[in-house]
Amino acid sequence: MVVGVDRYLSGPQLARLLAIGPGARPYYRVLAQSVRSLVLDGRLPVRVRMPAERHLAEALGVSRTTVTAAYDLLREQGYLESRQGAGSWTALPDAGSLGADNPWIAAEDDGLLPMHTAAPSAISTLPEAITAVTGQYPRYTLGTGYDPLGIAPLRQAIAARYSARGVATRPEQILVTTGAQQAIHLVTTMLLSRGDPVLLESPTYPHAIDLARMRGARIVGVGIPDEGWRHLDLLTSAMRQSAARLAYVIPDFQNPTGHLMDDAARAALAGAARRHGTVLVVDESWCELALDEEARATPLAAFDIDGRVITIGSASKLWWGGLRIGWIRTTAARVRRLAVLRASIDIASPLFEQLVVARLFEDIEGARAERARLLGASRDALVAELAARMPDWSFVPPRGGGSLWVRLPDPSATSLADAAACQGVRLAPGQWFGVDGTLEGRLRLPFTQPPRVLAEAVRRIAEARLRGVYGTRPAEPLTPAL
Incomplete structure (x- = not known):
């Protein structure tokens, strides 16, 4: 028995709380995201024993491998602790383990790549x-x-x-x-x-x-x-x-x-x-x-x-x-x-x-030079990824700043943002930036993340376009964009 853990959930109980749509992809990531949301909302208390992987897999109708991958991700992010022979229980991560050490976590810790905000990381000096x-x-x-x-x-x-x-x-x-x-x-x-x-x-x-x-x-x-x-x-x-x-x-x-x-x-x-x-x-x-x-x-x-x-x-x-x-x-x-x-x-x-x-x-000139070098490389990487995966998207690469203003082939920015969220990316549809609710055919894509993060984000956005699948929709951020 693990000290402090005296409550537990069965597989069917947790499955009812999760309510994940059958088309959510990748399923293990959406599953992990849903458990995180339950913990952060207080609907799933900390130090509650989670169901065994095979029991939850049976309740959800998915493979045990899928649940194992979700549990592994939750442990990596600090929302699950495990001990051999004692099982796994919910936890809250140490605040110091988030942020710069884990570039895959958005500021609001929703598990999505933060492509909705154009905020660069701290300067090296x-x-x-x-x-x-x-x-x-x-x-x-x-x-x-x-x-x-x-x-x-x-x-x-x-x-x-x-x-x-x-x-x-x-x-x-x-x-x-x-x-x-x-x-x-x-x-x-x-x-x-x-x-x-x-x-x-x-x-x-x-x-x-x-x-x-x-x-x-x-x-x-x-x-x-x-x-x-x-x-x-x-x-x-x-x-x-x-x-x-x-x-x-x-x-x-x-x-x-x-x-x-x-x-x-x-x-x-x-x-x-x-x-x-x-x-x-x-x-x-x-x-x-x-x-x-x-x-x-x-x-x-x-x-x-x-x-x-x-x-x-x-x-x-x-x-x-x-x-x-x-x-x-x-x-x-x-x-x-x-x-x-x-x-x-x-x-x-x-x-x-x-x-x-x-x-x-x-x-200040040293800071400007560092930003120009890093953001310039990220801009070029994002432009190249979009040209390869979304050739029907149009934009003019800017000579400065931190984002691309993309024109989509149809007015679908909000639906694309929904689909991308199911693939683990949070986007900023053009409607956020319009004074009258228009610009649905636009998307702001920042290049303030490292090239490897941008490449992964574009891959997932392309997957979202291909699938057009809407799984569980994460809560909207309190502040739309920076």
Whole structure:
């Protein structure tokens, strides 16, 4: 008898809880995924003895080999413990065993390859930066521990980076935030009231759509042509006709299309915003991830002459998503207003993470080179895999950013995502990125995973297309995509 294990399930009892569809493939992986879901939902308590492999196989009507493979996968992932002669019982994995050590597990631990999120792993120099600032940390404990504007070294580093990119910037023009998403939230809260028109690209970053709806704003969607912003007619005419109070744009490797706006279009957009009284909120989260050196553009703020361009940046894409540090560049007066507003949310961003990011800015070119090398290899691998397995899918490989914006041969993104989930891949259908629920014929495929993971993901997606089988459908993630 194993200490602490006094409850057990029979094969038929567990089979009734699982309710797996007969067409689910590969069956052993769906079986393991279903057991994980039961444990995480609390419907299958921890330290409950599982039925013997042959008993569960009989109850499910599958081979014992299939159940053995599922049990092996559950043991590997920490959801099952076994002892010879004592059987197997449910468990919860050690948190330290997940994440980077197991690239096959999605962030929400649903067992699916995470092709729904464009979040790269940590940069190789992050541990060194953490070690370097650990010695500095104690001297900051002499103060209060928080600064609504952000610590001076980080604001100076951010301002210096803007100046180096061609936009003269002072530290007092920078507000450090807890990620780019909080930055967008603060700006929209300050500038938008219920019923105000706000212009959004379509497709765009899904959380920007969510924030506009939360504010009760009237969303004015503007489609992005396949060739990008070579002509701004749609954008500028929508700005004029709607009298948009605010326009949220992503000119640098746009999420999800990957388009890069050229300098002429940036100058024209800034001029249109002046004429029509629109504030431009420019999301530069991806701007440092040029994969081809010539794929660079002047910051849109360089064309601003009256303070109507507000720029948002982030540490998450260049360095690591776990560094919840973002920033806002705007006028010094607006920074002070935003600092007062953010006090109702969190007062200040974490001090240690701010010190780490300030340190990372010291070798930003090294980080850019590493990202370009790794993401470039992953992009090329994904392009090659898709060309080999899905030649009827069309896309333009971007010169930077982290994803492909794929056009499917028919409007089937949601059904494909369902089928792919049964094959162990979580996808981001185009509908997530559209302001009006359209773009069902599109799919965002990130290349932020290593080439071997991308190759396996494409193989499974191709299998999902071939089978067109819908097994048990995993729960949708709480947040759609990054």
